[in-house]
Amino acid sequence: MQVHGFLLPPNRFPLLPSTPPSSIPIPTQSAAPLIRCTSTSNTTSQPLPLSISDAELAARGIRVRRCSAGLDLEALNAVFARVGFPRREASRLRVALEHTDALVWLEENGEAGEGAPVAFARATGDGVFNAVVWDVVVDPALQGTGLGKAVMERLLGDLRDRGIVNIALYAEPKVVGFYRMLGFAADPDGIKGMVYSRRKNKR
Amino acid sequence: MPKLVCFLKNNVSQVIEPPSKVAEEELPQQQEVVLLERTQNDGTSEQIVFSSAADVDVYELQALCDKVGWPRRPLSKVVASLRNSYMVATLHSITTSHGSGNCILCKLTDGKEQKQLIGMARATSDHAFNATIWDVLVDPSYQGQGLGKALVEQVVRALLRQDIGNITLFADNKARAQFRSSGRARFFQMRAGVPFFRFRRAFSGGVDRTSVRFRRLMVKLHPPPSMASLASSGFVVWAMKAFSSSSSVRDLGFGRMALVLPSLALADLALFVFVDFYRNLGFEADPDGIKGMFWYPRY
Numbered sequence: 311m312q313v314h315g316f317l318l319p320p321n322r323f324p325l326l327p328s329t330p331p332s333s334i335p336i337p338t339q340s341a342a343p344l345i346r347c348t349s350t351s352n353t354t355s356q357p358l359p360l361s362i363s364d365a366e367l368a369a370r371g372i373r374v375r376r377c378s379a380g381l382d383l384e385a386l387n388a389v390f391a392r393v394g395f396p397r398r399e400a401s402r403l404r405v406a407l408e409h410t411d412a413l414v415w416l417e418e419n420g421e422a423g424e425g426a427p428v429a430f431a432r433a434t435g436d437g438v439f440n441a442v443v444w445d446v447v448v449d450p451a452l453q454g455t456g457l458g459k460a461v462m463e464r465l466l467g468d469l470r471d472r473g474i475v476n477i478a479l480y481a482e483p484k485v486v487g488f489y490r491m492l493g494f495a496a497d498p499d500g501i502k503g504m505v506y507s508r509r510k511n512k513r
Numbered sequence: 514m515p516k517l518v519c520f521l522k523n524n525v526s527q528v529i530e531p532p533s534k535v536a537e538e539e540l541p542q543q544q545e546v547v548l549l550e551r552t553q554n555d556g557t558s559e560q561i562v563f564s565s566a567a568d569v570d571v572y573e574l575q576a577l578c579d580k581v582g583w584p585r586r587p588l589s590k591v592v593a594s595l596r597n598s599y600m601v602a603t604l605h606s607i608t609t610s611h612g613s614g615n616c617i618l619c620k621l622t623d624g625k626e627q628k629q630l631i632g633m634a635r636a637t638s639d640h641a642f643n644a645t646i647w648d649v650l651v652d653p654s655y656q657g658q659g660l661g662k663a664l665v666e667q668v669v670r671a672l673l674r675q676d677i678g679n680i681t682l683f684a685d686n687k688a689r690a691q692f693r694s695s696g697r698a699r700f701f702q703m704r705a706g707v708p709f710f711r712f713r714r715a716f717s718g719g720v721d722r723t724s725v726r727f728r729r730l731m732v733k734l735h736p737p738p739s740m741a742s743l744a745s746s747g748f749v750v751w752a753m754k755a756f757s758s759s760s761s762v763r764d765l766g767f768g769r770m771a772l773v774l775p776s777l778a779l780a781d782l783a784l785f786v787f788v789d790f791y792r793n794l795g796f797e798a799d800p801d802g803i804k805g806m807f808w809y810p811r812y
Contacts, residue, residue, distance in 0.1 A: 403641070406642055409639045434643065434645075436593075437593065439586070442681070478683060480681065480803050480805055481803065483801075483803070493808055495809045497806075502788050504684050504788070505680070505796060506679075506681070506796050507795060507796065507800060
């Protein structure tokens with residue numbers, strides 16, 4: 311019945327799959343949210359293709375880090391400031407990083423010094439169904455060299471390995487194209503991203 | 514207390530215990546608000562209580578999801594997701610009977626409290642800057658009384674009290690995803706479970722023409738005609754054309770939308786309702802052109 315085919319389109323956006331893919335490990339009840347600081351996972355799913363391998367990054371003197379330990383928050387704040395993000399109080403930033411589900415940053419060996427990030431991305435969520443990606447930055451001096459893609463691909467891979475299928479983010483107009491290239495869709499099925507606005511509330 | 518386990522390159526795992534003092538301070542405090550109180554004719558009184566840190570019985574939650582028409586999710590995952598959420602807000606209906614009647618049953622149940630989960634919303638957060646609200650649901654038999662609005666309002670207030678400045682959400686209707694995947698059978702179940710029109714009337718004030726038209730349509734379609742009969746009349750073919758020619762249903766306009774396949778139209782109307790609902794609560798869609806994006810991996 312052809313009509314049927316129209317009524318049952320493939321579930322393009324697996325926001326809430328009724329049957330989870332078999333490769334998704336069910337977390338144990340006792341497990342606290344872990345920041346897994348390495349991409350080695352025990353899942354059988356195919357690793358996501360990386361546009362720049364760790365080895366290639368290493369050849370450029372850049373190391374991939376997946377743990378907030380050793381990250382110089384002042385240096386991170388400096389990168390935030392350079393791309394025009396608001397500066398964050400170090401103590402609160404530390405709290406936020408402790409409660410971050412997945413985190414990838416790139417460290418450059420050289421003049422920037424130990425713990426200084428040249429690219430950064432993190433995701434918060436419930437560790438099971440949903441994740442939201444925040445604070446994706448690349449040092450302006452190194453923008454356009456594939457580092458943004460490198461951190462995002464690794465972050466998405468880490469989230470996917472943990473079975474998180476609903477990965478979202480809020481993108482400024484000028485970076486929508488970048489995320490599209492990574493496989494993100496804007497307002498899929500008309501889903502609207504909404505932000506609480508204090509100024510409206512003050513009325 | 515989440516532990517940070519770092520696997521270093523030389524395979525030595527190092528456990529970093531974050532200071533526990535800080536963590537306890539920043540957890541949302543238990544907060545209960547009585548939103549509504551009413552007495553029934555039979556002497557029982559009902560309280561609707563909002564709580565931002567109540568325990569959620571996952572079986573009760575599953576029953577609630579069933580009522581609303583959301584797809585079932587593995588309970589172990591639901592438990593984990595609730596535990597990992599920064600705030601789990603609930604609406605409970607607490608019924609107390611005062612035994613005003615003479616019957617034995619009334620005396621037996623005198624003073625006993627019955628607590629029922631009728632709504633839930635949760636928020637994930639980094640405990641400092643950002644929070645995202647997910648899974649807002651209210652028991653259909655309690656919809657249309659402003660409880661959904663009160664629920665989200667209280668969650669926002671509680672988050673602001675924790676000094677979390679960036680509160681976001683994705684306005685969608687879970688029923689859509691479900692019904693796109695499972696088609697028609699689910700639609701009729703959903704129609705029974707989610708009274709969209711009532712929802713709209715309750716939150717945007719007044720009955721608009723669309724909802725009236727929809728209700729009429731629903732009445733007409735009860736019992737719904739079979740798809741085969743619709744197809745033979747050429748209706749489905751027309752609806753397909755109408756839908757495939759526009760990427761957004763908004764372009765079709767409300768008038769025509771009511772004529773499109775009722776299942777699809779209902780789902781899309783529901784989204785407008787939800788966006789409107791959150792807009793009335795102080796949320797802004799796409800502020801400064803910022804787009805909500807979802808990963809749609811091609812793996």
